[in-house]
Amino acid sequence: MLGYITCEKPEMRMRDFEIYSGYYCGICKSIGHRYGQLPRMTLSYDAAFLAVLLAGLEEEQDAVKREHCIIHHIKNKTIVSNGAVDYAGDVMLILAWHKAMDDMKDEGKFSAKASLLLMKNIYKKIRGRYPHLCKKIEEQLKELTLIEKEKCPNLDMAAESFARIMEEIFNGYREKNERQQMLLRRLGYHMGKWIYLMDAYDDLEKDIEKGSYNPLVYRYAKAEKESPKDFAGRIKEQCERNLLIYCSEMEKTIDLLDIKKNKGIIENIVYMGLLRRTEKVLGKEEAENGESV
Amino acid sequence: MGNPYEILGVSRNASEAEIKEAYKKMVKKYHPDKYQDNPLGDLAEEKLQEINQAYDHIMNERQGKTGSPYGEGNRPGPEFMEIRRDIDAGRLKEAQQKLDRIQIKSAEWIFLDGMISYRKGWYDDATGKIQQAVNMDPNNMEYNQALSRLMNAGQGYRNNAYGRGYMSNQDAFCTACQCYLCADCCCDCI
Numbered sequence: 001m002l003g004y005i006t007c008e009k010p011e012m013r014m015r016d017f018e019i020y021s022g023y024y025c026g027i028c029k030s031i032g033h034r035y036g037q038l039p040r041m042t043l044s045y046d047a048a049f050l051a052v053l054l055a056g057l058e059e060e061q062d063a064v065k066r067e068h069c070i071i072h073h074i075k076n077k078t079i080v081s082n083g084a085v086d087y088a089g090d091v092m093l094i095l096a097w098h099k100a101m102d103d104m105k106d107e108g109k110f111s112a113k114a115s116l117l118l119m120k121n122i123y124k125k126i127r128g129r130y131p132h133l134c135k136k137i138e139e140q141l142k143e144l145t146l147i148e149k150e151k152c153p154n155l156d157m158a159a160e161s162f163a164r165i166m167e168e169i170f171n172g173y174r175e176k177n178e179r180q181q182m183l184l185r186r187l188g189y190h191m192g193k194w195i196y197l198m199d200a201y202d203d204l205e206k207d208i209e210k211g212s213y214n215p216l217v218y219r220y221a222k223a224e225k226e227s228p229k230d231f232a233g234r235i236k237e238q239c240e241r242n243l244l245i246y247c248s249e250m251e252k253t254i255d256l257l258d259i260k261k262n263k264g265i266i267e268n269i270v271y272m273g274l275l276r277r278t279e280k281v282l283g284k285e286e287a288e289n290g291e292s293v
Numbered sequence: 294m295g296n297p298y299e300i301l302g303v304s305r306n307a308s309e310a311e312i313k314e315a316y317k318k319m320v321k322k323y324h325p326d327k328y329q330d331n332p333l334g335d336l337a338e339e340k341l342q343e344i345n346q347a348y349d350h351i352m353n354e355r356q357g358k359t360g361s362p363y364g365e366g367n368r369p370g371p372e373f374m375e376i377r378r379d380i381d382a383g384r385l386k387e388a389q390q391k392l393d394r395i396q397i398k399s400a401e402w403i404f405l406d407g408m409i410s411y412r413k414g415w416y417d418d419a420t421g422k423i424q425q426a427v428n429m430d431p432n433n434m435e436y437n438q439a440l441s442r443l444m445n446a447g448q449g450y451r452n453n454a455y456g457r458g459y460m461s462n463q464d465a466f467c468t469a470c471q472c473y474l475c476a477d478c479c480c481d482c483i
Contacts, residue, residue, distance in 0.1 A: 238417075
């Protein structure tokens with residue numbers, strides 16, 4: 001995941017924000033305790049949302065304490081710890097492992113090789129704990145590689161693998177009743193599609209320059225003469241429509257889920273944070289034009 | 294299945310036109326639109342299924358083919374009714390298989406193909422297909438409604454956000470907010 005899932009800070013209550021940050025720090029600490037210091041670098045706020053949501057469906061109270069932190073060493077931070085926090089940390093590491101593998105295959109980056117060596121044993125350990133989840137993710141990533149090789153022009157087909165991965169991640173924490181499970185899967189699926197399209201639009205110009213596969217180039221048939229910027233402008237409205245459909249479906253699942261705690265945080269992120277991020281990514285070229293004048 | 298002629302209420306010697314007429318009447322009588330949100334909907338659906346099977350059976354028997362009693366018009370044929378029921382019930386694989394068996398890609402075919410995509414969460418794909426169905430049959434209300442629902446789906450989400458206090462970037466106050474946030478990021482380091 002790529003750090004697209006963030007809160008709308010001006011509209012968040014301060015105590016919610018404290019807890020939200022506590023989840024973020026909690027995941028960082030959880031990874032640190034269990035796997036050592038270095039893998040902590042892979043953390044993003046996406047993981048915090050996952051933990052906040054999954055913990056929010058459980059009755060049990062979170063363990064909250066204030067602790068010292070190596071990165072923010074000036075003051076103590078609120079740390080939340082629970083099963084969902086550990087799970088979100090593990091999920092981050094699974095994805096980081098696959099990302100490092102991918103980077104190495106693509107470019108043979110030295111940094112990727114180094115982190116692979118570092119993470120090999122950690123991944124083995126995590127895979128032992130979540131064999132089903134890891135297997136599903138591996139399968140879908142294989143699919144994704146094929147789709148990219150074929151230069152698939154169907155946006156939904158291209159996004160499907162990543163959406164399925166997210167579906168499994170949201171589904172993989174603890175057994176719930178059928179209704180909750182269905183809603184969680186649906187939320188994950190649509191979040192996956194949203195992230196995939198956000199990333200595709202965000203990276204559009206970079207991908208065109210580098211000649212990497214980007215589904216939007218094929219979906220909207222970029223003309224040879226068209227500049228990346230013009231192309232991004234031309235397809236903006238269609239991308240926006242798709243992105244907002246995903247958001248609207250996520251909103252519906254959140255409204256139906258039986259949320260026991262963290263409701264303010266979850267709603268802030270889904271109701272507003274996603275919209276802010278969507279508008280930011282879509283408005284990018286405008287903002288850049290404005291600044292360059 | 295009982296006697297298909299009895300189900301349709303026609304004699305064994307009825308002409309093809311008579312059978313079609315009787316079938317149309319029965320479909321109208323038990324049409325799902327009439328039973329929308331009605332607790333008797335399931336029973337009406339069962340009945341309709343029986344009628345469809347009976348009609349298919351007689352037509353197959355007589356000519357060895359299944360055809361829509363509505364001819365080449367825009368009304369959905371019985372084979373499409375069954376696919377619609379599958380889609381409504383979320384049996385998407387079955388619906389797709391049945392659809393793939395039909396050779397002629399009419400507007401209805403493309404519309405239902407689009408509706409399957411919609412149910413799968415393939416909204417981009419669905420929009421293209423339903424747009425195509427609308428182009429082929431521009432006066433069909435149902436296709437038009439489905440298309441505009443898809444085109445406007447995200448608007449409701451955005452409106453809700455504004456109702457909940459979300460402010461757009463153009464807002465002067467918000468620009469101030471963002472300046473504050475930038476400063477906040479430096480000092481408070483979330």
